[in-house]
Amino acid sequence: GGLSSSDYWGSLVPALTAQGFQVIVADSRGHGRSTRSDQPYSYDLMSSDVLALLDHLKIPKADPVGWSDGGIIGLDIAIHHPDRLNRLYAYGANSDLSGLKPDFDKHPTFAAFIERAGTEYRKLSKTPDQYDSFLQQISQMWATQPDFTADQLRGIKGRTAIADGEYDEGIKREHT
Numbered sequence: 001g002g003l004s005s006s007d008y009w010g011s012l013v014p015a016l017t018a019q020g021f022q023v024i025v026a027d028s029r030g031h032g033r034s035t036r037s038d039q040p041y042s043y044d045l046m047s048s049d050v051l052a053l054l055d056h057l058k059i060p061k062a063d064p065v066g067w068s069d070g071g072i073i074g075l076d077i078a079i080h081h082p083d084r085l086n087r088l089y090a091y092g093a094n095s096d097l098s099g100l101k102p103d104f105d106k107h108p109t110f111a112a113f114i115e116r117a118g119t120e121y122r123k124l125s126k127t128p129d130q131y132d133s134f135l136q137q138i139s140q141m142w143a144t145q146p147d148f149t150a151d152q153l154r155g156i157k158g159r160t161a162i163a164d165g166e167y168d169e170g171i172k173r174e175h176t
Helices: 012-018 043-056 069-080 108-124 131-142 150-154
Strands: 065-067 087-091 159-163
Touching: 043 069, 065 069, 069 087, 069 150, 108 131
Parallel strands: 065 087, 087 159
Antiparallel strands: none
16 A cells, blocks of 8 residues: 555465465565656556566566555556456555545544554664655555546456455445
C-alpha cells in the first residue's frame, strides 16, 4: 500500500507458503527498502517495476495480491498486461479519484498511518531524511491517478477479486 513496506505482509507470507504458494514481497518504488528518484510517480511506472522484477526472476505469470496502491498496480497490470496475470486480488483500491472519500487524509486513522509511515520510512529507506519529499512526490500522483475507465475495468478478463473493509477510511464502499 502507499507509504508502507513489504513488512506489512509478514503475517500473511507464512500462511500462503504453507498452502504451497511461492511468495514474493516487493516494496514499491520509493517505499520501504526500495530506492527512489526524481522521476514523477505513476501507477504505470510502478507496474513496470513489478513486471521488471518478474522478468528478472523469470516468472512469466503471477497472481498479484495488492492493498491500496498495490491493488491499483494490480489493476494496471490486468488492464495493460493481462498476459502476465493468472488472477488478481485487489484490496482497498480505487479505480479513479471519485472512489476516494473527501478529506480521508484527515481521518484520525489515516493521519496516524501517515505519521507511522514516516517513522518506518526513516528506519528502512536508503534516503531516511527525505520522507517529506517522498510524500510530496507520491501525493502528486494521488492527485491525478488512478484514472481507469469503466470500459478498461470491464475489459479485465482474468479472475479478479476486489475487496475492501466495511470501515475503510479512504475508499467509498459503493466504489468498491
